[in-house]
Amino acid sequence: MTTTTLAGxxxxxxxxxxxxxxxxxxxxxxxxxxxxxxPLIGVLLTVGIAYAVNDAYGATDTSLTEDPSIGIYxxxxxxxxxxxxFGILLIGQEYNxxxxxxxxxxxxxxxxxxxxxxxxxxxxxxxxxxxxxAGSYLAxxxxxxxxxxxxxxxxxxxxxxxxxxxxxxxxxxxxxxxxNLTAAMGLLSPMVFLGTTVLAAxxxxxxxxxxxxxxxxxxxxxxxxxxxxHYGHWTGLLIMALWAGxxxxxxxxxxxxxxx
Amino acid sequence: xxxVQGLSKSYGQTLAVDDLSFGVRPGxxxxxxxxxxAGKTTSMRMILGLDRPTAGxxxxxGRPYVELADPLRQVGALLDAHAVHGGRTARxxxxxxxxxxxxxxxxxxxxxxxxxxxxxxxxxxxxxxxxMRQRLGVAGALLGDPPVLLLDEPVNGLDPEGxxxxxxxxxxxxxxxxAVLVSSHxxxxxxxxxxxxxxIGRGRLLADASTAEFIDRHGxxxxxxxAVDPDKLSxxxxxxxxxxxxxxxxxxxxxxxxxxxxxxxALAAANGVVLYEIAVQRDSLEEAFMRMTAxxxxxxxxxx
Numbered sequence: 001m002t003t004t005t006l007a008g009x010x011x012x013x014x015x016x017x018x019x020x021x022x023x024x025x026x027x028x029x030x031x032x033x034x035x036x037x038x039p040l041i042g043v044l045l046t047v048g049i050a051y052a053v054n055d056a057y058g059a060t061d062t063s064l065t066e067d068p069s070i071g072i073y074x075x076x077x078x079x080x081x082x083x084x085x086f087g088i089l090l091i092g093q094e095y096n097x098x099x100x101x102x103x104x105x106x107x108x109x110x111x112x113x114x115x116x117x118x119x120x121x122x123x124x125x126x127x128x129x130x131x132x133x134a135g136s137y138l139a140x141x142x143x144x145x146x147x148x149x150x151x152x153x154x155x156x157x158x159x160x161x162x163x164x165x166x167x168x169x170x171x172x173x174x175x176x177x178x179x180n181l182t183a184a185m186g187l188l189s190p191m192v193f194l195g196t197t198v199l200a201a202x203x204x205x206x207x208x209x210x211x212x213x214x215x216x217x218x219x220x221x222x223x224x225x226x227x228x229x230h231y232g233h234w235t236g237l238l239i240m241a242l243w244a245g246x247x248x249x250x251x252x253x254x255x256x257x258x259x260x
Numbered sequence: 261x262x263x264v265q266g267l268s269k270s271y272g273q274t275l276a277v278d279d280l281s282f283g284v285r286p287g288x289x290x291x292x293x294x295x296x297x298a299g300k301t302t303s304m305r306m307i308l309g310l311d312r313p314t315a316g317x318x319x320x321x322g323r324p325y326v327e328l329a330d331p332l333r334q335v336g337a338l339l340d341a342h343a344v345h346g347g348r349t350a351r352x353x354x355x356x357x358x359x360x361x362x363x364x365x366x367x368x369x370x371x372x373x374x375x376x377x378x379x380x381x382x383x384x385x386x387x388x389x390x391x392m393r394q395r396l397g398v399a400g401a402l403l404g405d406p407p408v409l410l411l412d413e414p415v416n417g418l419d420p421e422g423x424x425x426x427x428x429x430x431x432x433x434x435x436x437x438x439a440v441l442v443s444s445h446x447x448x449x450x451x452x453x454x455x456x457x458x459x460i461g462r463g464r465l466l467a468d469a470s471t472a473e474f475i476d477r478h479g480x481x482x483x484x485x486x487a488v489d490p491d492k493l494s495x496x497x498x499x500x501x502x503x504x505x506x507x508x509x510x511x512x513x514x515x516x517x518x519x520x521x522x523x524x525x526a527l528a529a530a531n532g533v534v535l536y537e538i539a540v541q542r543d544s545l546e547e548a549f550m551r552m553t554a555x556x557x558x559x560x561x562x563x564x
Contacts, residue, residue, distance in 0.1 A: 024360035031352030098343030106360040108326040259311040
């Protein structure tokens with residue numbers, strides 16, 4: 001047996017072990033095509049549709065009559081579904097395939113495993129947010145005359161970048177609470193895709209629906225104020241962050257408490 | 261190496277594992293035996309820290325599994341060969357597993373070679389047969405070259421060649437000084453593979469003994485005799501002066517319990533009965549197991 005030689009000199013400090021778990025999560029991502037293509041599709045959808053829309057409506061400068069962020073972030077309505085799916089798949093496919101048990105056998109410290117997933121999901125989400133937002137503004141730049149240094153634009157850009165990682169973390173946390181891929185897909189993707197938009201159209205429900213994570217997060221993207229919204233733009237981003245934080249905490253609790 | 265101490269697990273009213281205690285020593289293959297639903301898998305999950313015991317604990321080298329640093333280097337486990345993502349390649353699956361415990365990719369290639377999957381290493385798992393998946397699961401267990409191995413039903417669904425491969429592998433790993441715990445409900449296979457047996461039924465420990473002891477204690481030993489003149493033999497064995505228990509078997513033979521073959525042979529010679537077959541027959545592990553579980557009052561009480 002070579003056990004002693006393997007376990008001896010390489011015996012591990014907590015920091016190295018944390019890095020190893022993150023490395024393993026990265027390897028899980030890169031070895032599964034259905035997983036790593038999802039954020040890529042999200043970026044392509046967001047930017048592609050923003051470009052197509054701005055190309056189609058290029059002749060009309062809507063900046064005076066309407067909030068320009070609606071056109072700039074039009075693609076996000078579609079791209080965010082991929083971001084949500086990415087968050088769901090990060091842990092949902094482990095519950096679906098049963099590899100969650102293998103993962104927890106390899107990494108019995110459940111907080112460490114979940115932390116690595118959050119870090120990877122958040123990091124990839126941030127990268128997707130940067131690319132999507134930069135792409136969306138570039139696509140819109142040709143048709144909308146924007147002052148990039150105005151506080152509203154800066155805030156909208158920051159919110160546009162952060163929207164993606166927050167959504168990934170929200171979905172990752174919620175899926176870990178549900179511990180089931182199908183349930184998470186069934187519950188989260190329609191909510192993100194159309195549910196809250198539909199809810200926001202019902203007068204009575206609108207008051208409450210504006211506090212849902214995607215509604216609040218998207219309000220932070222707007223350049224102009226909307227009547228009837230009970231919070232400011234930055235607060236909208238904070239509300240979404242609170243949702244994501246609560247979901248992450250709920251996911252951690254669920255992973256720690258339940259038998260795998 | 262593995263110490264299970266008063267381990268219990270209940271799901272609501274159902275007691276899946278009931279105050280289970282046993283040890284697994286290095287250098288031998290310990291068979292974890294019991295019918296389906298006896299609590300083998302639940303016990304193994306608790307040993308691996310996946311399920312939380314209702315009471316009791318399981319230690320590996322003196323520590324609970326969840327406290328092990330780089331557990332893959334200390335314990336190799338195969339729970340369910342189907343628990344793999346079909347979209348990954350065999351190598352991809354083993355690579356993330358290796359990286360989680362800081363093991364190099366060279367270990368991945370080494371175990372793929374060891375289990376005979378080197379040629380399909382870069383193929384997606386979704387095309388793998390059950391036998392190949394079992395081999396991949398074994399590769400994952402061997403990744404960290406661990407001194408302790410836990411395998412749950414590794415021969416399930418394997419063809420004769422695969423079963424033979426697992427048997428040889430497990431015996432080889434034990435011969436290297438590792439502690440090997442392997443669960444199965446296949447008695448004949450366990451009789452060939454395991455040196456020691458831990459038998460459970462309805463979550464309770466029924467026996468903890470070496471395979472030979474177990475068969476000696478719970479199986480019957482009979483002497484099979486055949487004579488040129490069956491009637492004379494019958495009269496001798498079941499006659500008024502005989503203290504033997506004899507039952508007729510097929511082909512005019514008799515199975516005698518309660519006497520050594522020497523005594524039967526001497527008795528036959530003294531009475532002029534010519535024997536042409538006399539052989540000691542022991543119960544198989546399966547027969548011994550069936551007799552023991554039928555005898556076990558507790559087992560029957562809960563089973564009913």
